[in-house]
Amino acid sequence: MQDTNSHLALFFEPIRAYLEDEAVSEIMINGPDKIFIERAGKLEQSTQRFISEPALKAAAVNVAKSVGRLLNDDNPRLDARLPDGSRVHAVIPPLARAGTVIAIRKFRKDKLTIQQLIEYGSITAEGAHLIDACVKLHKNMIVSGATSSGKTCVLNVLSSYIPDKERILVIEDATELQLQQNHLVCFETRKADKNGNGEVTIRDLIHSSLRLRPDRLVIGEIRGGEALDLLQALNTGHAGSMSTIHANSCIDCLSRIETCALLSGIDIPLTALRSQVASAIDVVVHTARLSDGSRKIVAISEVLGLKNGEYQMRDLYAFKLKGIAPDGNIQGFFTGFGNTPTFLEEAGLMGISLDMAMFEQVRC
Ligand SMILES: Nc1ncnc2c1ncn2[C@@H]1O[C@H](COP(=O)(O)OP(=O)(O)OP(=O)(O)O)[C@@H](O)[C@H]1O
Numbered sequence: 001m002q003d004t005n006s007h008l009a010l011f012f013e014p015i016r017a018y019l020e021d022e023a024v025s026e027i028m029i030n031g032p033d034k035i036f037i038e039r040a041g042k043l044e045q046s047t048q049r050f051i052s053e054p055a056l057k058a059a060a061v062n063v064a065k066s067v068g069r070l071l072n073d074d075n076p077r078l079d080a081r082l083p084d085g086s087r088v089h090a091v092i093p094p095l096a097r098a099g100t101v102i103a104i105r106k107f108r109k110d111k112l113t114i115q116q117l118i119e120y121g122s123i124t125a126e127g128a129h130l131i132d133a134c135v136k137l138h139k140n141m142i143v144s145g146a147t148s149s150g151k152t153c154v155l156n157v158l159s160s161y162i163p164d165k166e167r168i169l170v171i172e173d174a175t176e177l178q179l180q181q182n183h184l185v186c187f188e189t190r191k192a193d194k195n196g197n198g199e200v201t202i203r204d205l206i207h208s209s210l211r212l213r214p215d216r217l218v219i220g221e222i223r224g225g226e227a228l229d230l231l232q233a234l235n236t237g238h239a240g241s242m243s244t245i246h247a248n249s250c251i252d253c254l255s256r257i258e259t260c261a262l263l264s265g266i267d268i269p270l271t272a273l274r275s276q277v278a279s280a281i282d283v284v285v286h287t288a289r290l291s292d293g294s295r296k297i298v299a300i301s302e303v304l305g306l307k308n309g310e311y312q313m314r315d316l317y318a319f320k321l322k323g324i325a326p327d328g329n330i331q332g333f334f335t336g337f338g339n340t341p342t343f344l345e346e347a348g349l350m351g352i353s354l355d356m357a358m359f360e361q362v363r364c
């Protein structure tokens with residue numbers, strides 16, 4: 001099979017250089033005359049153009065064909081994963097008002113490691129050690145954040161901390177995670193065919209996974225009713241599982257799980273659902289893309305339970321913004337809040353020692 005960059009380059013001559021440039025992570029085409037790219041975390045407008053709308057649309061249609069899909073008036077949206085893992089989403093006119101819109105998220109073969117996240121200032125060594133401890137202690141963890149904030153990269157790091165001897169079941173819509181452990185079972189969902197048949201959802205795969213004796217479930221992203229299946233799995237003894245969700249803050253993450261669980265269509269009283277969320281999720285790791293394009297783990301928070309029907313959380317460690325330098329770079333520091341995790345003693349018993357100084361509040 002062809003390398004995707006050359007495969008895409010066949011259709012996308014005007015953006016060939018970006019496909020080949022490792023520093024470019026996303027290419028966004030808003031009609032033939034407007035192309036934006038994200039390079040080293042920053043958005044730039046390109047001077048490249050497609051010669052016409054028909055040429056751009058033909059490129060999108062060819063990409064669809066190359067992955068065995070249709071992009072036409074009856075199917076005006078394409079959600080495709082290319083052979084090398086790059087993600088392409090396209091919408092054609094008249095839905096896209098100013099011409100064919102395409103976004104390409106290039107696949108990064110060399111996944112970011114925790115050492116790189118520390119080097120980039122996305123987290124400190126102490127923060128990484130806390131996350132490692134949570135994984136080793138089998139805490140159920142959710143990585144939350146906005147679109148493109150680095151959730152999947154952090155989930156990849158989290159899952160890399162799972163000890164090799166455990167049986168891990170991974171469920172994704174499209175393979176992005178790169179676990180290296182030995183005892184690994186990976187599943188990918190399947191979309192319905194053009195007659196609407198054959199769909200296999202995350203929910204279906206969670207059901208299969210629970211019958212396959214998992215020690216850990218790793219679910220790429222929670223977007224809908226599968227949240228309820230995950231909650232039930234977590235509350236019935238699959239501790240140490242992890243996933244990601246789009247949310248604006250740690251507390252919002254819990255409300256989003258609740259909302260997604262309601263999409264399951266199963267009638268469950270809100271109070272019962274809240275107590276399921278509160279007891280299933282132990283730790284939330286919140287990520288953000290900051291104004292200078294950098295991605296950070298901006299908060300690690302522990303879920304304490306419910307009080308008067310409201311979620312109680314305890315921030316353990318977070319990034320505090322100090323200001324923005326004249327060159328636009330974010331300045332800040334990581335700090336504790338004077339709160340220690342409730343699992344400190346448990347960590348001690350397991351021989352995991354946490355640096356108590358990291359939980360102290362830094363005053364700057
Ligand atoms: N800490 C980081 N430092 C620099 N770049 C990063 C960092 N984390 C992620 N990235 C880059 O940011 C882009 C988005 O990352 P990722 O896919 O993990 O985000 P996401 O939140 O899962 O996105 P989505 O909402 O689309 O699922 C990728 O190109 C990735 O390589």
Ligand SMILES: [Mg+2]
Binds near residue numbers: 151152221244
């Ligand atoms: Mg993601």
